[in-house]
Amino acid sequence: MAGEPQADCLFCKIVAGGIPATVVRRTERTLAFRDIKPQAPTHVLVVPHAHYPNAAELAAAEPQVAAELLTEAAAVAADEGIEAYRLIFNTGAGAGQTVFHAHVHVLGGRPLREGMV
Template identity: 75%
Template sequence: MAGEPQADCLFCKIIAGNIPATVVRETDTTVAFRDINPQAPTHVLVIPKVHYADAAALAAAEPGIAADVLREAGRIAADEKIVEHGYRVVFNTGAGAGQTVFHAHAHVLGGRGLQWPPG
C-alpha cells in the first residue's frame, strides 16, 4: 500500500535503522543523509519517512510531507553553508532520469559550480 514501508526498499531500510547511513538531520517526517556516491562536495539526500515511488506520487498523496522534504532541503543547505554560493535540489523521476531507488527523495547538491544543463 502506498505510504507504507516496503520490505525491498533501500531507503525504507535506512529509515528503519536496518542499513546504516550518515544521517545529518531527522524530523518526524523526514530523514537526511549523505549520499554514498557524492556528485558534489555537498550531496545529501532528503527522504520522506513514508514510501512513495517518486516526488509526484508523494506530492499528490501527501503534499504536507512533500513540503517538509523541500523545507529540510533548505535547512540542509544552510547547515552545509552552501546557500550563499547556490545549491541545487533535484528529484529524479523514473529510470530514464537516473532514479535508482524508487522511494521519493531530493538530492541537495552544492559546494562547487553547478552548470546547467547538467550531465
C-alpha cells in the same frame, strides 16, 4: 500499499535504521543523509519516512510531506553553509531514478554546471 514501508526498499531500510547512513538531519517525517556516491562536495538525500515510489506520488498523497522535503533541503544547505545549491527530483528510470522511494538530492559546495546531476 503506498505510504507503508517496503521490505525491499533501500531507503525504507535506511529510515528504519536497518542500513547505516551518515544522517545529517531527522524530523518526525523526513530523514536527510549523505549520498554514498556524491556528485558535489555537498550531496545529501532528503527522503520521507513514508514510502512513495516517486515525488509525484508523494505530492499527490501527502502534499505537506512533499513541502517538508523542500524545507528540510533548505535546512541542509544552511547547515552545510552553502548559499547556492541545486535540488533534484528524479522521477522514473528514464530520468535517472535508481531507488524508487521519493527523494530530493541537495547538491552544492562548488559551482554546478548545467546538465550535471
